[in-house]
Amino acid sequence: MATHRGSYFTMGPVRSVACAALAAAFALLGGAHAQEPASGADAAAFNAWLEGFKREAISEGVSADLLERELTGMTVNERVFDLNDNQPEFSRAIWDYLDSAVSETRLANGREGYAQEKARLAAIEETYGVDAEILVAIWGLESAYGEIMGDYDALRALATLAWKGRRVSYGRGQLIGALKILEGGYARRDELKGSWAGAMGQTQFIPTTYLAYAVDADGDGRRDIWSNLDDVFSSTANYLSKSGYRKDAPWGVEVKLPADFDFSAAPPSARRPVAAWASAGLRAARGDLLQSYDLNAAARLISPAGARGPSFLVFSNFDAILKYNRSTAYALAVGMLSDGVAGRPARALGAWPREDRALSLSERKELQASLHAAGFDPGPADGVIGANTKKALRAWQKSAGLPADGYASAATLDALKGSPSP
Numbered sequence: 538m539a540t541h542r543g544s545y546f547t548m549g550p551v552r553s554v555a556c557a558a559l560a561a562a563f564a565l566l567g568g569a570h571a572q573e574p575a576s577g578a579d580a581a582a583f584n585a586w587l588e589g590f591k592r593e594a595i596s597e598g599v600s601a602d603l604l605e606r607e608l609t610g611m612t613v614n615e616r617v618f619d620l621n622d623n624q625p626e627f628s629r630a631i632w633d634y635l636d637s638a639v640s641e642t643r644l645a646n647g648r649e650g651y652a653q654e655k656a657r658l659a660a661i662e663e664t665y666g667v668d669a670e671i672l673v674a675i676w677g678l679e680s681a682y683g684e685i686m687g688d689y690d691a692l693r694a695l696a697t698l699a700w701k702g703r704r705v706s707y708g709r710g711q712l713i714g715a716l717k718i719l720e721g722g723y724a725r726r727d728e729l730k731g732s733w734a735g736a737m738g739q740t741q742f743i744p745t746t747y748l749a750y751a752v753d754a755d756g757d758g759r760r761d762i763w764s765n766l767d768d769v770f771s772s773t774a775n776y777l778s779k780s781g782y783r784k785d786a787p788w789g790v791e792v793k794l795p796a797d798f799d800f801s802a803a804p805p806s807a808r809r810p811v812a813a814w815a816s817a818g819l820r821a822a823r824g825d826l827l828q829s830y831d832l833n834a835a836a837r838l839i840s841p842a843g844a845r846g847p848s849f850l851v852f853s854n855f856d857a858i859l860k861y862n863r864s865t866a867y868a869l870a871v872g873m874l875s876d877g878v879a880g881r882p883a884r885a886l887g888a889w890p891r892e893d894r895a896l897s898l899s900e901r902k903e904l905q906a907s908l909h910a911a912g913f914d915p916g917p918a919d920g921v922i923g924a925n926t927k928k929a930l931r932a933w934q935k936s937a938g939l940p941a942d943g944y945a946s947a948a949t950l951d952a953l954k955g956s957p958s959p
């Protein structure tokens with residue numbers, strides 16, 4: 538994920554990279570959960586766990602000397618423990634997220650950074666085949682252009698996650714990764730700082746992403762994603778390139794749908810050539826035609842706020858950005874911010890349904906239970922509106938004669954609760 542911070546976790550399993558401080562804010566933390574402080578007897582339990590972890594790490598190739606040096610005397614970070622334990626009750630609406638992700642300040646700072654780093658970015662764009670404005674947008678979302686990288690000690694934060702809680706498997710793998718960074722001499726011990734969930738540096742790489750993709754671009758022997766911009770941009774470009782990003786192709790285009798558009802004929806995973814979408818009546822939101830786009834390029838249709846909000850055709854570069862952070866909102870923010878940075882219109886023309894209220898966790902579970910009661914299968918009622926829930930929602934909407942956009946809003950829940958049982 539570009540950044541591993543609090544809320545991005547609410548959008549699915551741990552991402553491969555960190556998402557931004559911002560993306561973290563996508564869901565508001567629920568607040569007053571009672572937490573058990575990890576003290577007293579827990580400290581002894583942590584130490585016992587640590588000894589077992591050291592043995593496992595040795596078997597995975599980490600040297601005993603390094604483990605003794607770095608983990609002896611390690612303690613739980615109780616702040617990290619609490620953050621990890623916090624289940625968000627409310628999700629942020631995508632328009633609220635985008636307001637912050639693509640704010641005037643972030644746009645202005647992005648244009649400034651783009652101008653300042655023009656020569657450096659041009660060289661990296663050429664080397665990796667990734668558009669400079671996309672690199673700047675990710676930089677802006679991940680760390681506010683290097684300003685907010687997090688100052689949690691990564692080893693201690695990851696040891697805390699690996700010990701106990703919802704992310705032990707993630708924490709364990711990343712802790713091993715962080716130790717291997719030190720063993721390889723890629724970064725200094727005092728540099729290993731980041732978010733509470735272990736995402737580090739100006740691009741918020743988690744340790745395994747760092748190991749696989751971080752680059753020593755200036756040839757000083759270190760992959761410095763904290764303070765060396767050659768390394769920062771090259772690492773990000775390398776990751777995007779390996780994720781399938783191709784330069785000079787668009788991430789997506791906002792479209793207008795015909796009034797009678799049948800969403801049920803366009804599930805979100807369907808990739809079709811632009812020409813086929815044009816035949817189905819789609820038009821570019823700015824200008825009427827899609828003719829300026831490659832008519833053979835495969836595109837998916839996304840309507841993140843349902844039929845009443847803006848829709849976009851997104852291309853393979855959008856999917857490459859999703860590998861950085863598996864959130865549609867994040868990938869849209871990267872695309873829009875990159876457009877703004879490069880001097881193109883940065884915001885959607887279509888209006889977001891701002892009067893809609895995002896559903897709470899309990900309401901999302903209620904929606905799933907109601908779908909089940911109505912004879913549709915949304916999967917377990919876990920409050921996560923994933924592919925299965927959206928599919929069931931679309932099927933119910935179609936059966937009820939509503940636009941089958943799979944969008945879960947308060948209005949959807951009301952309609953569903955008022956619908957007759959089969």
Ligand SMILES: [Ca+2]
Nearest residue numbers: 753757759761
């Ligand atoms: Ca370097």
